[in-house]
Amino acid sequence: MSEAAAQASPLVAGRAPEAVVAPASLDELRDLVAERDGRTLVPVGAGTQLALGGAPREPFTLVDVCGALAGEVEHEPADLTAVALAGVTLGELDAQLAGSGQRLPLDPPHAERATLGGVLAVGAGGPLRTRHGLPRDFVLGMTVLRADGELVKAGGRVVKNVTGYDLMRLWCGSLGTIGIVTSVAVRVLPRVETIDLRFEVRTLAEGQGLAERFLRADLRPELLDLTKEDGRWVGVVRLTEGAVPKAESIAEADLAPSSEGDYLAVRDLGFQKEEMLTVRASCPTSAIGSTAEALEALAPSRLLVRPLAREVRATWEEGSLPEGDAVAGAVGRLRAGLAESGGGLLAERIPTELRGALDPWGRPPTFARMAAVKAAFDRDGRLNAGRYVGGL
Amino acid sequence: MSAELLKALRDVVGREHVLHKPEDLLVYELDGTIDRSLPDAVVFPGNTEEVQGVVRACNALDVPVTPRGAGTGLSGGAVPTRQGVVLATARMRRILDVDPVERTATVEPGVANIRLSEIAAEHGLFYAPDPSSQKACTIGGNVAENAGGPHCLALGVTTNHVIGMEVVTASGEVEWLGSHGPEPTGYDLRGLFIGSEGTLGIATKVVVRLVPVPETVVTLLAIFDDVDSASETVSAVIGAGLVPAALEMMDTVTLQAAEAGLRCGYPPDAGAVLLIELDGIEEVVRGQVTQARAACNEHGATEIRTATEPAERELLWKGRKGAIGALGRIAPNYYLLDGVVPRSKLVETMGEVARIGEGYGFPVANVFHAGDGNLHPCLLFDEREEGATARVLEAGAEIMRVCVEAGGALTGEHGVGFEKNRFMAWLYSEEDLENMRRVRGVFGNEGAFNPCKVLPEGTGCGEMAHQKGALAAAGPDAYV
Numbered sequence: 001m002s003e004a005a006a007q008a009s010p011l012v013a014g015r016a017p018e019a020v021v022a023p024a025s026l027d028e029l030r031d032l033v034a035e036r037d038g039r040t041l042v043p044v045g046a047g048t049q050l051a052l053g054g055a056p057r058e059p060f061t062l063v064d065v066c067g068a069l070a071g072e073v074e075h076e077p078a079d080l081t082a083v084a085l086a087g088v089t090l091g092e093l094d095a096q097l098a099g100s101g102q103r104l105p106l107d108p109p110h111a112e113r114a115t116l117g118g119v120l121a122v123g124a125g126g127p128l129r130t131r132h133g134l135p136r137d138f139v140l141g142m143t144v145l146r147a148d149g150e151l152v153k154a155g156g157r158v159v160k161n162v163t164g165y166d167l168m169r170l171w172c173g174s175l176g177t178i179g180i181v182t183s184v185a186v187r188v189l190p191r192v193e194t195i196d197l198r199f200e201v202r203t204l205a206e207g208q209g210l211a212e213r214f215l216r217a218d219l220r221p222e223l224l225d226l227t228k229e230d231g232r233w234v235g236v237v238r239l240t241e242g243a244v245p246k247a248e249s250i251a252e253a254d255l256a257p258s259s260e261g262d263y264l265a266v267r268d269l270g271f272q273k274e275e276m277l278t279v280r281a282s283c284p285t286s287a288i289g290s291t292a293e294a295l296e297a298l299a300p301s302r303l304l305v306r307p308l309a310r311e312v313r314a315t316w317e318e319g320s321l322p323e324g325d326a327v328a329g330a331v332g333r334l335r336a337g338l339a340e341s342g343g344g345l346l347a348e349r350i351p352t353e354l355r356g357a358l359d360p361w362g363r364p365p366t367f368a369r370m371a372a373v374k375a376a377f378d379r380d381g382r383l384n385a386g387r388y389v390g391g392l
Numbered sequence: 393m394s395a396e397l398l399k400a401l402r403d404v405v406g407r408e409h410v411l412h413k414p415e416d417l418l419v420y421e422l423d424g425t426i427d428r429s430l431p432d433a434v435v436f437p438g439n440t441e442e443v444q445g446v447v448r449a450c451n452a453l454d455v456p457v458t459p460r461g462a463g464t465g466l467s468g469g470a471v472p473t474r475q476g477v478v479l480a481t482a483r484m485r486r487i488l489d490v491d492p493v494e495r496t497a498t499v500e501p502g503v504a505n506i507r508l509s510e511i512a513a514e515h516g517l518f519y520a521p522d523p524s525s526q527k528a529c530t531i532g533g534n535v536a537e538n539a540g541g542p543h544c545l546a547l548g549v550t551t552n553h554v555i556g557m558e559v560v561t562a563s564g565e566v567e568w569l570g571s572h573g574p575e576p577t578g579y580d581l582r583g584l585f586i587g588s589e590g591t592l593g594i595a596t597k598v599v600v601r602l603v604p605v606p607e608t609v610v611t612l613l614a615i616f617d618d619v620d621s622a623s624e625t626v627s628a629v630i631g632a633g634l635v636p637a638a639l640e641m642m643d644t645v646t647l648q649a650a651e652a653g654l655r656c657g658y659p660p661d662a663g664a665v666l667l668i669e670l671d672g673i674e675e676v677v678r679g680q681v682t683q684a685r686a687a688c689n690e691h692g693a694t695e696i697r698t699a700t701e702p703a704e705r706e707l708l709w710k711g712r713k714g715a716i717g718a719l720g721r722i723a724p725n726y727y728l729l730d731g732v733v734p735r736s737k738l739v740e741t742m743g744e745v746a747r748i749g750e751g752y753g754f755p756v757a758n759v760f761h762a763g764d765g766n767l768h769p770c771l772l773f774d775e776r777e778e779g780a781t782a783r784v785l786e787a788g789a790e791i792m793r794v795c796v797e798a799g800g801a802l803t804g805e806h807g808v809g810f811e812k813n814r815f816m817a818w819l820y821s822e823e824d825l826e827n828m829r830r831v832r833g834v835f836g837n838e839g840a841f842n843p844c845k846v847l848p849e850g851t852g853c854g855e856m857a858h859q860k861g862a863l864a865a866a867g868p869d870a871y872v
Contacts, residue, residue: 078627078736079765101633123580136580137552150823158732160764160804162538162587163819164846165828166551169583178579190633216516218607218673242676282574285494310574342556342571364578366567369834373579376830389578 010062012042013360013387014352015055017062026151026182029068033180033382034149040385043176045115046089048108048271049122051349053175053360057386069117069182077102080188081140081157086117086181102188105132105222109271117181123173124280126267127223127238130308136172138186144171144179147378157185170373177388178377192240194222198258199235199251201226204292204305206253207233208285211307213250219243221308225266228296228303236262269304270315270348277316277327278349281334284341285310291338294330298322315349324357335362361389393432397453401435401477404445409436409483420478423465424525425811426727426781431458431472436483440558440566440596443479447594447841448564450477456840459590461502461533464525466728467809469537469589473844473853479594481532487511488597494573495602496555501532501595505539508600517602520547523805524713535595538587540805542638542712543669545763547603549805551586558597559585563836572599584831589807590842592835606671609637610681611705613697614666614688615659619643619758621692622664623739626762628687629668630735634680638669639763643742645722646715646757646770653718656711659695666693666762667712669705715759716770723755723772727784730806731795735765744794745769752787766804767795793818813848 010020018039023029033041040060044050069087076082077100084093090104091112097103107126108119120142125134132138141155154167171179201207207226214221214237222238236258239247248255270278283291291312292305299322300314316322334345347360364370367390374381374392385392393412401410411417411434422428432455437443450457456476463470472478481502489498492515497508505526508519522541523529529539535557540549547553556570570582585592616622622641629636642650642665647658658665666688670680681698688696699705711718719726733741742758749756749771760767769791773784792802796818802808808816816825828847844853 076734076736078630079734080630081734133548133552134575136583137548146823146827152823152827153820154824154827156732156799156801156819158734158765158800158804160540160544160549160732160761160766161801162540162549162805162807163802164808164816164824165831166538166583166587167827167831169551169580170831172583173578173580189635190630192633216604218604220672240676242679243673246673246675282576284573338574341573342568342576343574344577346577361577364576366569366576366578366581369567369581370579372834373581373831376834377827 010047010050012050012060012062013053013055014350014355015058017042018059020062020064022064022066023068026068029063029065029180030145030149030151032063033145033147036380041382042384042387043180045087045118046113048110048114049118052122053387054391055355055386056384057381065117065180066115075100080159081185082188083157083183083185084116085183086115088116089113090116090119097188098191101191103191104138104186104188106135106138107267108135109268111267116184120172120181120184121174121176125309127225127263127306130224130306131220131222136169139168139172139184140187141185142168142171142181143183145182146179147380147382151182152179155185159187175384175388177374177384177392180383194238194240195244196236196238196258196263197244197247197255198262199237199253199255201233201235201253204233204289207235207305208288208307210235210251210253214247215308217246217250219247224306224308226305226307227266227269236266266304269302270313274317275301275315276318276349276351277321277347277354278313279331279345279347280311280313281338281343281345283310283312283338283343287338287341287343288312291334294334298327298330321351321354324354327354328357331358339365363390394453397449397455398433400449400453401433401446404449405435405437405442409438410434420460420480421471423463423468423470425466425468425471425809426785427468427471427810429471429473429475431478432475434478434480436480438483440560443560443594443596444564444566446477446479447560447562451564451840454840456843458842459536459594461530461536462504462525462528464529465533465537465809466730466806467803467811469807469809469842469845471810473810476840481530484596490515492517496573496599497602498572498597498599499531501535501598502530505529505531505534512602515602516605518605519600520544520553520603521550524716531598531600532595535586535598536588536590537805537807540766542640542761545639545761546635546637551583553601554582554586554598555601556582556599557585557595559593559595561593561835562591562832562841565836570599589809589846591832591837591845608674608677609669609671609700609705610677611699611708612668612681612684612688613708614668614693615662615695616664616666616691616693618663619742620739622666623762625666625687625691625693626735628691629684630763632683632687634670634683636668636684636763637671638667639761640667640712641665641760641762642712642715643758645755646719646759647711649718649722649757650711650715653721654710654714658711665711667708712759719757719770719772724774724776725772727771727773727788729769729771729788729791730803731767731769731792731800732804733765733767733795733798733800735763737798737800738762738765738767741767741794741798745791748787748790748794752783754784754787761804764804765800789815808846810844813844813846816848
């Protein structure tokens with residue numbers, strides 16, 4: 001039983017569903033989607049990202065898909081692939097892969113309990129995206145329940161494949177607005193021995209410089225995250241054992257052992273219970289410093305920079321939330337500034353009192369094309385309507 | 393060709409950039425595959441506006457448009473199947489920007505793949521995807537085909553390295569998809585466009601990600617008595633937890649051709665050669681080389697050559713990179729296939745491929761990306777023999793069928809193009825294909841923009857008789 005269904009009345013982007021249903025099988029889920037009753041359907045896995053996006057168009061039903069999409073993982077260690085139903089959690093998947101010394105290096109917030117389908121629908125990575133990229137980069141094939149109730153697929157289960165359009169990339173990050181992911185074939189990797197190290201630098205620029213030197217020295221850090229703590233920047237970096245001596249020699253900072261807690265803190269930053277407002281900017285390297293500065297001016301509770309992934313995240317706890325006008329102004333300015341490079345800023349969590357002031361997504365220049373995609377795959381706006389970019 | 397069309401094209405790009413005399417059009421009737429079709433005209437726009445102008449002029453007159461880069465494609469993607477206009481990017485070869493801070497380069501679509509690594513080299517960077525045709529093939533063509541290459545095992549294919557592009561859509565609109573570096577908000581239209589084989593539009597500017605040149609690179613060339621031993625070595629390497637930068641295999645027919653043409657020093661009785669490339673910092677690579685060598689020795693390698701210096705490594709790669717070209721020495725024509733199977737099914741599939749080749753009487757040379765199960769059987773034939781071309785296509789179709797039935801795919805890196813569009817139903821249901829049709833609609837392709845590619849349909853697409861024969865040989869029924 002997923003958390004979403006377990007809670008009395010889970011809110012989706014601040015709004016309560018009219019009903020919560022949990023189909024027990026894929027057939028039941030299919031029947032539910034095929035029914036045309038004018039309701040918005042909001043698919044949910046473990047519910048780790050229910051705050052994301054705009055409020056669903058009413059009336060809406062929260063559809064817990066975990067029961068319908070549960071089942072065995074087919075792992076083929078010799079092929080470095082696995083096929084799983086979308087309701088499997090990353091934790092369950094990892095446990096199975098670990099049995100053969102393999103892994104799927106995706107670590108979005110609350111990875112252990114997040115479902116594979118949910119993670120792909122949201123599309124966001126975690127610290128490991130520094131080395132391994134986004135969830136979509138691991139998808140070999142997908143089966144999706146289209147808004148008209150048809151089960152359709154793209155890709156396959158081999159690690160290299162250009163047979164037909166890459167619809168998997170369209171489905172990943174689409175937040176269930178053009179189909180509900182039902183099963184996924186992924187590429188997996190061998191597990192490697194790594195060490196997490198912690199360091200401190202005075203300024204963000206120093207931290208960025210160190211990240212750049214590590215990259216240029218071919219140390220291939222799996223993750224490198226910087227957080228602001230008491231006026232200093234603290235870094236956590238994950239390296240293979242063999243890379244540590246060289247890292248020490250070029251670091252110009254002490255590299256100390258880091259705990260699992262340090263890693264989890266950066267992974268889940270912005271997604272803890274008390275964190276009410278969370279924004280994430282995706283910016284060019286040259287704008288990381290100014291973006292972090294602009295967000296810092298709003299006195300966030302925590303600030304994270306993932307320099308090699310060009311990501312800046314800030315979060316505010318209850319009681320230290322900024323004024324609506326101030327945050328809306330800053331977000332607007334940042335979005336305008338990032339537009340030229342094609343970057344963006346996403347408000348991943350918005351407290352109810354700020355919902356009126358803040359558009360979670362901003363409007364990308366390709367919005368018209370996106371609206372055409374939505375219309376082509378969900379003409380009646382049945383799946384997650386209202387929640388995605390521009391209210392799609 | 394109508395005078396109206398000729399005038400419209402000349403108005404857009406200038407008289408000197410339009411070819412329309414039959415003798416000038418001949419080289420544009422084919423790419424690297426077997427099918428051919430002569431266009432009515434070839435135009436060479438010089439910039440985005442001219443590309444847009446050509447697309448709009450053709451749309452207005454209902455003339456098919458087929459984009460073309462260097463013409464090195466291997467699935468008929470650049471063949472103007474329904475005649476009309478070939479839109480070639482040969483004049484759009486400017487490097488617009490190289491940014492070492494963002495580690496990106498922005499270029500026009502006609503820039504050759506290898507140029508990207510050349511311009512990045514002074515910043516200690518390179519462009520990772522390296523199709524075998526990289527000296528000629530263009531980045532625009534790479535985007536269309538989502539091209540791969542020997543070094544894609546660890547680093548990924550084109551879609552992992554092209555961050556954004558300006559495109560002229562099939563409907564003639566100019567739009568940026570993706571970004572100059574950061575992750576944009578919303579649907580991944582960039583990811584959708586890459587690999588759409590020039591059916592959604594044509595890229596007019598491309599932003600690529602550049603990656604640091606590895607500190608240390610070690611290439612191992614191991615010689616085996618047979619393909620089975622080499623394949624077992626591949627499994628052992630993967631099983632040891634290594635993800636080599638490249639893991640390539642050649643079989644005995646290929647080795648003999650390479651030896652005859654390139655003098656790589658392969659023993660005359662070698663049954664298979666495995667190339668393993670490892671990179672990273674020296675401290676790490678050293679251990680990996682030991683592991684890889686142990687795997688080779690355990691599985692009966694008769695000889696292992698090791699190279700670390702660029703010139704020496706180049707020598708070990710020589711036979712692999714020149715292999716296909718060298719096949720010309722042992723047969724007048726070859727038909728190069730591209731299929732994928734789960735890696736653990738490679739040996740079994742190769743047995744089937746050999747059986748099919750024998751049945752048709754065509755020798756088969758095999759070169760493949762063993763690390764990712766991407767095989768390239770090469771059927772050797774002589775097109776002057778009565779019916780040979782039709783039969784080689786039939787044999788190719790049967791081989792594709794074998795790949796699909798092994799749980800694989802129709803193409804790992806060459807694309808579906810015209811060559812395999814009718815086989816799509818072996819993998820995908822009617823509704824699966826309907827998704828792709830809807831995507832075409834989103835980009836305004838009403839059927840005349842690179843017609844007859846990827847999807848098994850379109851008026852005027854079905855007249856090539858030998859393709860029908862190929863389909864009959866392997867069966868038209870859906871394999872779902």
